[in-house]
Amino acid sequence: MSLHKDEAIVLSKRACGESDRIIHLFALQAGKVSAIAKGAGKSQKRFMNTLEPFNHIGVEYFEKPGRTMVRIENADLLGANNGIETSIRRACSAAFFAEFVDRLTKEREPHEPLFNALKEFIDLARTRDPAYPDILHYQLLMLDILGYHPNFDTCVCCGAKMEERQRLHFSRERGGILCGACARSLPHKRCAEGLIPGFLAAKAMRGGFADTSLEREAQEIMEGFIIYHIDVDFRSYKLLKKLVF
Ligand SMILES: [Zn+2]
Secondary structure, three states, X not given: OEEEEEEEEEEEEEEEOOOEEEEEEEEOOOEEEEEEEOOOOOOHHHHOOOOOOOOEEEEEEEEOOOOOOEEEEEEEEEEOOOOHHHOHHHHHHHHHHHHHHHHHOOEOOOOHHHHHHHHHHHHHHHHOOOOHHHHHHHHHHHHHHOOOOOEOOEOOOOOOEOOHHHXXXXXXXXXXXXXXXXXXXXXXXXXXXXXXXXXXXXXXXXXXXXXXXXHHHHHHXXXXXXXXXXXXXXXXXXXXXXXXO
């Protein structure tokens, strides 16, 4: 049995019997880890509320060879989740990104840029209500980090460069924009003016869309992209859509 030290973000927590808790961690060095916290339910003192979702913690855990689940020995708070509970928008969007990381990474696959992106979003959601362009920014960033690269810059078929205002065709299948010539022979969605520039602005964190109908259209594009390329149905996204968007 070996003792490991790491820092981690708590993705989720659930009861296991009366006194134990199963914690899913996204750890900086170890990647996604499932852990048992013995006695975390019985005595508040044992872990002093450090194992709540979205907390950033320092953690020590024991690992047994051949076992997937580790046992948390100690945990201390590096950054509390305070503030996230103050609005549905904050809580739902943080839950969405926790699920995003949970379902799109494999156990024990370290991912420092993704860890930093998740931590950054949680820090943002602790201090203010994330607007749709903030959520989109982190969605695009995480997709890029994971290698999906939705392309809003050049034609995904022929590589042509275009002015922002000429970027009007989006191919879900090819995962990006098409130039006018390629759009004539390939299936695509015709985008409203200002839609792709809005994506570019959100990606660069310099604003977003001119109105909510463009935001809706952006959401549809992202939903189509994710279903087609990733094929994961995020439970928390449904909630986000129902309660927030
Ligand atoms: Zn083209």
